[in-house]
Amino acid sequence: MSFIPTSQQRYMRACMVCSIVRTYNQFKTSGCPNCESFLELTSNDEAIQECTSQVFEGLLTVSDTKRSWVARHQRLEGYVPGVYAVQVEGILPDEVVVAAENAGVHYIPRDGSNSVSEALPTDA
Amino acid sequence: MSARDLHSGSESEDENFNPEPMVDEDDIPNTGNSRRKPSADDENDEEDEDQGAAPRRQQIDDEEDEDEGPGGDEEDEEDEEDDEDEDDEDVVQRPHKRRKKTRRNQFLDVEAEVDDEDEEEELEGDEEPAEEVHPDDLLEPTGADLDDRRHRELDMKRQVEAQKDAEQIAKELDEKYRRREMQRAQKAAAGAVPLSLPTVNDPLIWAVKCRPGKEREVIMAITKRIDDALSAGRPVGIYSAFERGGTMTGYIYVESDAKQDMVSMIEAIPNVFMGQAQIAIEVKERPDLLRKRKRIQLEEGKFVRMLRPPLYRGDLAKVVEVHANGLDCTVQLVPRLDYGLNEDVNAGPDGNKRKRGGFGRKGERPPPKLFNEAEAKKRHMKHLNMTGSGGSRHITYKGEDYQNGFLLKEVKINHVTNTNVNPKMEEMQLFATVSVDGTETLDLVAVQAAQKAAQSGSAFASGDNIEIYDGEQKGVRGTTVSVTGDIVTLRVTEGDLRGRRIEAPVKTLRKLFRDGDHVKVIGGSKYIDEVGMVTKIKDDKVTLLCDSTQQEITVFSRDLKRAADSATVGNDSDFNLYDLVNVDAATVGCVIKVDREVLRVLDQNGDVRTLLHSQLAPNVNKHRSAVATDRDGSEIRVDDTVKEHGGEGRQGRVLYIYRGHLYVQNRELVENAGIFVVRSTNVTTMAAKSGRAQAAGPDLSKMNPGVQQAGANGNAMPPPRTMGRDKLIGKTVTIRKGPHKGLLGIVKDTNGDEARVELHTKNKQVNIKKELLTVKDPITGNSMDFGGKFPSRSRGGGYTGASPSYSGGKTPGWGNSSRGGPSWGTPAGGRTPGWGGGRTPGWSNDGSRTAYGGDGSRTAYGGDGSRTAYGGDGSRTAYGGATAYGGNDGSRTAYGGFNSGGRTPGGPSWGSAPSNSKSSNNLSAPTPSAYNNAPTPAAYSAPTPGAYGAYSAPTPGGPPMDAPTPGNFSAPTPGDTAQHPTPRGYGGYGGGYGATPAAAPTPGAWAETPWGGGPETPAPSGMDEDPRYD
Known part of the structure; x- marks a missing residue:
């Protein structure tokens, strides 16, 4: 269940790797459904602080990450259905990036800093 | 790209023409090979030359690689590596295979690849038989070099393959690629794959209106419905829904195949406005919906504006630290604290105020001020916590940190903004850093950085010569034709494109100047409005020599404009050169230089200070x-x-x-x-x-009454004008005449010859002529004389109208004096002499012309008493007519006039004259001499005006009157002089003679200065004896 009641929405955080949005407690109890193998967020406050961000923009709920173009555009293909963020601010610690690469995940920041490929003339 | 490059050019071209279908093919491996075959065939046709009868698998492989290529993304490193690995192996293996099986160029290679791949993917060993079969079949018979033969072979191979069980192949492929696909999905999810562009085959995206600010709630509501549908096993209908908060307020976007699916999914969700038609977003616009906005990086030392908390919304803050996670930063703020002044004292300690607190802040937020420890201690000592000392003094107040008066606050980066900061000078000033020696310095560089205006088209005016210095059209030069927003249309003036009109974004443009151009700075730097000549141009930086300061400054060319006019410096300042300004409460300064941002001010101590305009109060009065x-x-x-x-x-x-x-x-x-x-x-x-x-x-001429009078020459003088506040105001008076006669009151105001009297009896103010008023002592009730205000009531009539005060003053004095009788009676007594002697002469001198009875003895004081008549003769010289004072009556106190001729001799002559009267002797001596001397400049020079004051002061009449004011002196009118001596003062005392002595002091005073004189004795004596009323 990816629904987050309004009262909990203030605790929402987004995973900096996959951009999934969950509350702090959800991350703490069950970790990140997509990146848990290398982020190991469960019961790890520090990791949650480091690898998830409260600063994100654009809430995106996906029911089918394969068929949805939006999900593909957001590089969410293959991830679990749920709520994601369009843009996540924050800088993933280097060692986490390395861990992700080792796990076969090519990490591209989701904060818009790497928007070269989608750069359009008016992009400010 | 590189992956694509590995293959034939024709192929990549093909893809470039229509990349979108390739995206589609992503799905094909899953759906089966029915579609794949034709496409493979197509490609084979093209590849015949090169690859001929390559096994299909290889082709599929290629496709697989190409699939990742459509977006043309170079980030695909892993895949590249894979490909390269494979290719490397190919290269290594090729010679080997060639040696083994000669003349089988391409086909062999390809087959070898297949083999390699099979080796690689050991799990798929089941494919090997099949694989090995066709190559062998195909290749063994070959051996000829002829092309057509190979073609035939290829055809054969294709046939064989086509005949193969399609299902089996599909299965093989599926198995083979499922893993890779999974892997790839994961990579893609993490961004390994370029952002895919939407195609017409993708689901539609609808824009749905919703209540602004409720976008996230709506998305969550949709999430809930999706959850429900998924758990119930129902079809979901929509693939995704998203919102873009701040950028697209009031809309959410829903991705679904059909409108009906979308509508059924979102209808009846609160805050969704289904009333308005949903808009389908066009394919090419879809990526824009998901565009990420690059956040401008916060940097330490830069200024930002606060967005939250509300208390500081809009306030300027300085970034002190950006935390490593990039999410938080510490900012320096000017705190807004009320130190508990507005605390609700009635609120319980349990904070039940919270209930009433409600939303929003009540009332005004406190003004921004640096933290004040003393204020905080007043009420909130318990909240205060201090560490460190001196410059590093750290204060914790109510859980927040303060340093150097600033609030150090840790905020999330999305609670501050660095766009449109535009700090004002006043705000910046608060951030001026206080250096060790206590002087305030402002980091002007930071100011400038903060104020740096975003470049916009407004910097370009039509007619400007510009150059495109960035982008594909770099180097194109032209003239601005028009500016629309951030797009500039220019007409090219040089090169191949000459005459063409092209458009270019502002940020790729710079203005073109040449050495020697006369330009004006129109913005963007502190040199605004400076005018100068271009001396050097480097990139888009232009160095110019200022006309006004002869200094070289460097500015961006975009901030320049060709100019013909000359500099106007500091025209935006409130201050002008040589203005007197308030630096602080105790300091003023004179502006000696007006700069654009600072003033140089010479303060009263002679120090030159450099101050910001905003640091100065408006001009001093x-x-x-x-x-x-x-x-x-x-x-x-x-x-x-x-x-x-x-x-x-x-x-x-x-x-x-x-x-x-x-x-x-x-x-x-x-x-x-x-x-x-x-x-x-x-x-x-x-x-x-x-x-x-x-x-x-x-x-002296103004101060010396005598001289003045000489000029006046006997003419009636206008009544003396009293300067300044009317002495009458505040006095207790009685009204002597009219309907209010006899009533007591207080003078509240005067106007001309009228006084506004507040009556004691009625609470009423009436206007009464001043002449109808008698000043009373509020305590004793005695009348007091009051010079100048009363009409001439001279008994003797000797006075001219010019000296009304004289007589007026006197009258009451005389009348009231308790000692009136005796004093009158004994004019010759000790007092009288004082009077007659010291005073009279003095007087007569002054007034010789007019006041004191020019007509002779009868007049003046003596009038009644006749004893002491003073009359200057009409001696023309100010100082005593030769025989100015003669007692007509023959009274003993007759005073001989002075020797007019001898100023010096005046003394003697005097002495002789009055000699008969002993008292007069005393008096006389001083007086004349005083006078005599007086006129001499020396005498005057010595005494300061104060001396004159003294002169007048001693006269009893003086105090109540305006004697002390130099005006008396300056006023040449005899009346004036009359005032001083005004014997009414005496009258006031009572002693008629007292009165006279009163006059005495005056001469005494005079005497004092010139003589240092004993002579004044009479005067003082007279004074002493006189009762004073003040």
Whole structure:
């Protein structure tokens, strides 16, 4: 269940790797459904602080990450259905990036800093 | 890209033409090979030359790789690596295979690849038989080099393959690629794959209106419905829904195949406005919906504006630290604290105020002020916590940190904004850093950075010569035709494109100047409005030589404009050169330089300070009438020329007088714009603008009544004008005449000859002529004489109208005096002499012309008593007619007039004259001499005006009247003189003679100065005896 009641929405955080949005407690109890193998967020406050961000923009709920173009555009293909963020601010610690690469995940920041490929003339 | 490059050019071209279908093919491996075959065939046709009858698997492989290529993304490193690995192996293996099986160029290679791949993917060993079969079949018979033969072989191979069980192949493929696909999905999810562009085959995206601000709630509601549907096993209908908060307020976007699916999914969700039609977003616009906005990086030392908390919304803050996670930063703020002043004292300690607190802040937020420890201690000592000392003093107040008066606050980066910061100077000033020596310095560089205006099209005006310095059209030069937003249309003036009109974004443009151009800075830097000549151009930085300062400055070319006019400096300042400004409560300064951002100010201590415009209060009130005295006691007024005494001996014109400091301007001086500050006591007056007598002391002619009178020459003088506040105001008076006769009141105001009297009896104010008033002592109820205010009531009638006060004053005095009788009776007594002697002469002198009975003895005081008649004769000289005072009556107190001729002899002559009366002797001696001397300049020079005051002061009449004011002296009217001596003072005392003695003091005073005199004795004596009423 990816629904987050309004009262909990203030605790929402987004995973900096996959951009999934969950509350702090959800991350703490069950970790990140997509990146848990290398982020190991469960019961790890520090990791949650480091690898998830409260600063994100654009809430995106996906029911089918394969068929949805939006999900593909957001590089969410293959991830679990749920709520994601369009843009996540924050800088993933280097060692986490390395861990992700080792796990076969090519990490591209989701904060818009790497928007070269989608750069359009008016992009400010 | 590189992956694509590995393959034939034709193929990649093909893809470039229509990349979108390739995206589609992503799905094909899953759906089966029915579609794949034709496509493979197509490609084979093209590849015949190169690859000929490559096994299909290889082709599929290629496709697989190409699939990742459509977006043309180079990030695909892993895949590249894979491919390269494979290719490397190919390369390694090729010679080997060639050796083994000659003449099988391409096909062999390809097959070898397949083999390699099979080796790689050991799990798929089941494919090997099949694989090995066709190559062998195909290749064994070959051996000919002829092309057509190979073609035939290829055809054969294709046939064989086509005949193969399609299902089996599909299965093989599926198995083979599922893993890779999964892997790839994961990579893709993490961004390994370029952002895919939407195609017409993708689901539609609908824009749905919703209540602004509720976008996230709506998305969550949709999420809930999706969850429900998924868990219930129902079809979901929509693939995704998203919102873009701040950028697209009031809309959410839903991705679904059909509108009906979308509508059924979102309808009846609160805050979704289904009333308005949903808009389908066009394919090419879809990526824009998901565009990420690159956040401008916060940097330490930069200024930002606060968005939250509400208390500081909109406030300027300085970034102190950006935390490593990039999410938080520490900012420096000017705190807004009320230190508990507005605390609700009634709120319980349990904070039940919270309930009432409600939303939003009540009332005004406190103004931003640096943290004040003392204030905080007043009420919130318990919240205060201090560590460190000196500059590193750290205060924790109510859980927040303060340092150097600033609030250090940790905020999330999305609670601040660095766009449109535009700090004002006043705000910036609070952030001025206080250095060790206590001087405030402002980091102007930071200011400038913060104020750096975003470049917009407004910097370009039509006609500007511009150059495109970035992008594909770099180097194109032209003239601006028009500017629309951030797009500039230019007409190319050079090169191949000459004459063409092209458009370019502002940020790729720079203005083109040439050395020697005369340009004006129109914005973007502190040099705004500076005008100068271009001396150097480097990139888009232009160095110019300022016309005004002859300094070289470097600015961005976009901030320049070709200009013909010359510089106007500091036209936006509130201050002008040579303005007198308030630096602080105790300091003023004179502006000696107006710069764009700072003023240089010469303060009263002679120090030059550099101050921001905003640090100065508006101009000091200029007291044009301010007067100072120089070291000789001469008065100095604005515009006088003074010379410094000692020192450098500078001289100049007085610009301002401020509390004994003179701001003097000398245009010949270079430093401080020709302004210097001196103490007024340190200069001598050179020349007064007004032509006042200078350097010789006060204007004697004005002060010497005698001289004045000479000029007046017996004419009736106008009544003396009292300057300043009317002395009558506040006095207790009775009304002597009219409907209010006899009533007591207090003078509240006067106007001309009328007084406004507040009556004690009625609470009423009435206007009464001053002459109808009698001043009363509020305590004793006695009448007091009051000079100048009363009509002439001279008994003797000897007085001219010009000296009304005289008689007026006297009358009551006389009348009231308790000792009236005796004193009258004994004019010759001790007092009288005082009177007659000291005073009279003095008097008569003064008034010889007019006041005291020019007509002779009968007049004056003596009038009634006849005893003491003073009358100057009509002696023309101020100082005593030869026989000015003769007692007509023959009273003993007859005073001989002075010797007019001998000022000096006056003494003697006098002495002789009055000699008969003993008392007069005393008196006379001083008086004449006093007078005699008086006229001599020396006498005058010595006494300061104060001396005159003294002169008048001693006269009993003086105090109540305006005696002390120099005005008396300056007023040449006899009436004036009359005032001083006014015997009414005496009258007041009672002793008629007292009155006379009263006069005595005057001469005494006079005497004092010239003689240092014993002679005044009479006067004092007279004084002493007189009862004083004040």
